[in-house]
Amino acid sequence: MLDQELDCIADSAADTRPVHPLRPDGLAAFLDTLLPARAAFLRDIDFTAKAGELAFLPGPHGIASAVLGLGTDPAPFAFGSLAMRLPESASWRLEPGDYDPEAATLGYCLGAYRYDRFRSDSGRGSALLFVPSGHAAALSQAAATWMVRDLINTPANILGPVELAEFAASLADRYGAQARISAGDELEGNYPTIAAVGRGSARPPRVVTVRWSGSKAAADAPLVSLCGKGVCFDTGGYDLKPSAGMLRMKKDMGGAATVLGLARIIMEADLPLRLALRVGCVENAVSGTAMRPSDIIRTRSGLTVEIGNTDAEGRLVLCDLLHEASEEGPALLVDCATLTGAARVALGPDLPALFCNDDGLSESLLRLGNGIHDPLWRLPLWAGYADWLKSPVADMNNVSSKPLAGAIVAALYLQRFVRAGTPWIHIDLYAWNDQPRPGRPEGGEAMGMRALTALIRERFS
Numbered sequence: 001m002l003d004q005e006l007d008c009i010a011d012s013a014a015d016t017r018p019v020h021p022l023r024p025d026g027l028a029a030f031l032d033t034l035l036p037a038r039a040a041f042l043r044d045i046d047f048t049a050k051a052g053e054l055a056f057l058p059g060p061h062g063i064a065s066a067v068l069g070l071g072t073d074p075a076p077f078a079f080g081s082l083a084m085r086l087p088e089s090a091s092w093r094l095e096p097g098d099y100d101p102e103a104a105t106l107g108y109c110l111g112a113y114r115y116d117r118f119r120s121d122s123g124r125g126s127a128l129l130f131v132p133s134g135h136a137a138a139l140s141q142a143a144a145t146w147m148v149r150d151l152i153n154t155p156a157n158i159l160g161p162v163e164l165a166e167f168a169a170s171l172a173d174r175y176g177a178q179a180r181i182s183a184g185d186e187l188e189g190n191y192p193t194i195a196a197v198g199r200g201s202a203r204p205p206r207v208v209t210v211r212w213s214g215s216k217a218a219a220d221a222p223l224v225s226l227c228g229k230g231v232c233f234d235t236g237g238y239d240l241k242p243s244a245g246m247l248r249m250k251k252d253m254g255g256a257a258t259v260l261g262l263a264r265i266i267m268e269a270d271l272p273l274r275l276a277l278r279v280g281c282v283e284n285a286v287s288g289t290a291m292r293p294s295d296i297i298r299t300r301s302g303l304t305v306e307i308g309n310t311d312a313e314g315r316l317v318l319c320d321l322l323h324e325a326s327e328e329g330p331a332l333l334v335d336c337a338t339l340t341g342a343a344r345v346a347l348g349p350d351l352p353a354l355f356c357n358d359d360g361l362s363e364s365l366l367r368l369g370n371g372i373h374d375p376l377w378r379l380p381l382w383a384g385y386a387d388w389l390k391s392p393v394a395d396m397n398n399v400s401s402k403p404l405a406g407a408i409v410a411a412l413y414l415q416r417f418v419r420a421g422t423p424w425i426h427i428d429l430y431a432w433n434d435q436p437r438p439g440r441p442e443g444g445e446a447m448g449m450r451a452l453t454a455l456i457r458e459r460f461s
Contacts, residue, residue: 002154002167003147006139008083008112010091010128017090018065019082021097021104022049023072030067042067051078052438054085063087075373076103080111080439086127093130102138103372105131109142110439115153140268141453144261145446151257152431152444156233156250161198161281164230164253165206168260168279175267177212177275190324193305193316194280196297200237200290201283207321210263210277214270222331222460223274226263227321229314229337230256230281237284237310238292251444252314254431255337256281261449262334266456273460278325280317284310296394300324301417306394308401314339315398315410319417326419332361332459333424334452335414342406343379343428351377352429352448355411361423361455368458369451376427376448379408386412425452 010016022030027049031039038057047055051071056063066086070078079094086092094104108129116122131139151159151167159167169179183206188195191207198205213221231252235241241249256279263277291297295307300320314337325333343353354376356362362378369375388400388409396416400409411426418424429447436442 002159002163003150006109006112006143006146008109008126008129009139010130013093013130015091016093016130017063018095019068019086019092020065020095021068021070021079021099023070023098024049026098052081054081063090066092070099074100076100076107077110077373077437077439079104079107082108083112083126083129084124088125088127091128091130101132102135105129105135106138106142107439109139110145111441113146113149113441115150115443137269140265141450144264144268144449147264148257148261148446148449149444151260152251152254154250156283159250159253160203160232161201161206161230161283162203164232164256164279164281165208168208168210168256168277168281171260171264172210172212175212175264177210177267180209182207182209191280191300191320193297193299193320194282196291196295197231197284197313197316198282200287201285202287203283205280205282208279208281210275212263212267212275214272214274216270216272217274221272221274223276223328224266224456224460225276225325225328225330225333226259226278227318227325227333227335228256228259228277228279229253229317229335229339230279231314231317232281232283234284234311234313235286237286237290237313239309239311240286241311248432251431252338253281254429254444255314255335255339255427257444258336258429258431258446258449259334261446262452265449265453269457271456271461273456276325276328276330278321280321282317284313299417303396303416304394306391306397308391308397308399312399312410315413318414322414323417326417326422326424329419330422332456333418333422334427335425336427336429336448338431339428340407340410342410344430346379346407347377349430349432349434351375352427353407354378355381355408355426355428356424357381357415357418358423361425364458365425365451365455368454369448372450372454374448374450376451379411381411381415382408383412385409389413
């Protein structure tokens, strides 16, 4: 199995010990409820309820309870430090307070994640938390996030194109969806750009297509179509990356992992819609059969593309998928990809770049993402840069000759393969945490997934 199940949840509330989450303005009232000795203890250690502050109150048989500071930030991540700081010897429960209980459950579970599959000494496990009924959505999102993180963190020698496609098919099978894996001559004919990217690797490319309908979805229910870039490792091809640039390239399938996580949440919630999922699974390698700079490739749409840079392979992986998906007239088309370093230069690692051809759709996604602390930032599909993709020998180039606006130019390339009138969202994400923070351990990360979930629920539920 490439993904692990949540192992931080207690089966019962019996024998659990309380955790009291507090904000600074509620601290005085809480102290008044305590025995004088315990209140004095918190005052003596100068407990102020700042975010992440944790104190233990003694009892006759050891620790009686814990007190967690939340600070003033409403984000759920303050709860993310608990799983690895509370003693494993007991199970715990969160007492009511000035916080969103479901968000707290999500934050706790996000902080309980660890990737220790290949470690002989995996260290301590997470403390168990009892979760009351009514938190199914939070647990589903947490489990999907763990899955996305697991996929991204898995090294490329374990997770290649075939394995990624097979995982997507197995996920479809879990939820009664239909999966089809395209390979060989079928892939060459239907997805020529993906075949071209994968031709340089000894590990053959795959395209997996998943179709699912909710149990309450009529034949004409809205179709939500998802596309993901699944480059399991990216050397850059003949335009070879420097060694430092390859160190994290196992994460170049982060877009595929994200749409798989989103599909999982949709299917688990049995939303009343039709779902189509397409993932291009490929490795961008160097060999005598790899594509070269100046090669010309014919896409599924019929447009020809001159290869200006073999390291701009992600847009080649996505363009055939987007063309096929938009031909079906979806009510919403979403693609996710670790597409450009330019997006990271513009927005840093924590803010995925959002491109959208519908202002209302974009505003809704930004509003919902901010509300649940899964933010994105919109960049423009600036038509004035479209000519930068011109080629003297083909319909277009896959890159611009100008070293500017790289994320925008990549999005404009993709837009050419989306049928006019199709509501389309393109998310250029990093899919990685550079350093550990509460609820966000170092390594693979699901970015924008919860925001997209909220949008799809709002639009189609």
